[in-house]
Amino acid sequence: MRVLVLGHGKTGKLVAQIAAEHGHSVHVLDAKENPNAQALTAPFVAGFDVVIDFTTPEAAIQNMRACLATGAKMVIGTTGWYDKLADMKSLAERREGSLLYGTNFSVGVQVMLKVAYEMGAALKDAGFKFSINETHHASKLDAPSGTALTLCETIQTSSGAVDVGITSSREGDETGIHILTAQSDSDRITLQHESFSRSGFAEGAVRAAEWLSTRKGTYDFRDIFDKM
Known part of the structure; x- marks a missing residue:
């Protein structure tokens, strides 16, 4: 498989490394080589089977517009x-492309989301x-994290809770910690996922x-991770 990796940050580098270890042909474009998605011409993109993006929110939108249009x-x-998201889905469908997105490509996080759903459903109307609380590296641009927002949505859907507070911290080179707490007047339940490295995200992205x-x-990704 011919893979184009957009972004040469810490996760992008790992994605390229793992894709190569899987036996794929890999080409990487960093931000300097692809300003405003200018490198993503139709003939260039046609040379790859799949494009994997680990850039920034602004760059990702430009990259999707350029690639999905082909x-x-x-x-x-x-x-x-x-x-x-709705615009990008529509573009992919109109141009008969394919789009797989996810707030977190770690299989462990996906399992956490499933457990969180069951936890919310079990505690519905029980006074919890x-x-x-989520912690990420200091250079992460979005806060709360996409994973925290997905976790919040999951709990709101299963438990009916309206007010789910999210606390975000950005410090050092922390890969990612997500803690879900359910507390009543009588007790507390805590569900936690901690990433030790970015390799889990990269492995999930390549498998995706x-x-x-x-x-x-x-x-x-949360709908298909267990089908890969």
Whole structure:
């Protein structure tokens, strides 16, 4: 499989490394080589089976517009752009491209979301209040994180809770910690996921690209991670 990786930050580098370890041909474009998505011409994009984006919210939108317009298949690991999600889905569908997006490509996080859903449903109308605390590296641009927002949405859907507070911290090179707390007057339940490295995100993104390479349509990673 021919893979184009957009973004040469810490996660982008790992994605390229793991894709190569999986036996794929990999080409990487960093921000300087692709200002305003100018490098993503139709002939260039046509040379790849899947495009994986780990850039910034602004760059990801430009990259999607350029690539999806050619009918490309894209895996988007960047977060912070979901206000444009409906537009990107529509573009992919009109041009018969493929779009797979996710707030977190770690399989462990996806399992946490499933457990959180069950936890919310079990505690519905039981007098519990929910809160989320998340910590990421100092250079992460979006706060709250996409994962925290997805966790919040999951709890609201399953428990019916309206007010789920999110506290965000940005410090050092912390890869990612997400803590969900349910507290009543009598007790407290805590569900936590901690990432030790970015390799879990990168591995998930490469597996997602392999899965997407034979499919058309738009997909949320949390709906397909257990099918890869």
